[in-house]
């Protein structure tokens with residue numbers, strides 16, 4: 001881990017901590033929406049060390065791969081191993097999978113669970129892939145139009161470029177959050193972001209769906 005990425009993770013953790021604290025001063029419970037993938041691990045560790053009333057914090061994911069929670073591809077596993085540790089182990093984690101074989105069969109059950117959370121989310125931290133996807137809003141997914149337009153909470157997604165089916169919060173649900181942050185590292189992602197900032201076709205680079213909200217960009221080389 002480069003020093004710059006570690007610093008970035010710590011600064012992001014401080015910002016998220018402040019946002020959650022602010023909302024906790026006037027709400028019983030707050031909701032934090034995090035992303036999976038490889039980038040967030042040092043951020044999760046830095047946030048887990050913060051002194052918050054974690055028993056009043058709900059944590060969920062922007063999206064999830066429809067795999068067993070024990071799988072190394074599970075974003076839930078990542079969150080449990082790196083964020084729900086130490087002080088943060090008192091937080092409540094709401095997974096986006098259930099026991100059904102497919103996300104299409106499980107999406108209603110997961111939505112019922114997610115609907116009870118303290119929306120709007122206090123903070124959404126997004127990642128971004130080299131193809132401009134964020135959450136599971138992929139440029140090549142047949143469900144992209146639906147996920148960008150629906151007012152439903154969650155959408156089951158099948159994407160040719162991805163090995164597993166997925167489930168994602170809709171763009172609308174993520175939009176409604178109080179604070180949006182994009183956490184990315186490396187020159188390749190800087191170039192993708194630059195491209196995204198230079199155009200409007202959301203279907204080409206779905207991260208553009210979030211360039212209409214105030215989006216704080218946390219980037220390090």
Ligand code: 6PG
Nearest residue numbers: 035036037038039127128129135
């Ligand atoms: C996932 C994510 C996804 C992620 C990007 C970036 O489940 O894969 O939620 O949207 O944020 O793919 O992933 P990396 O951090 O691994 O580059």
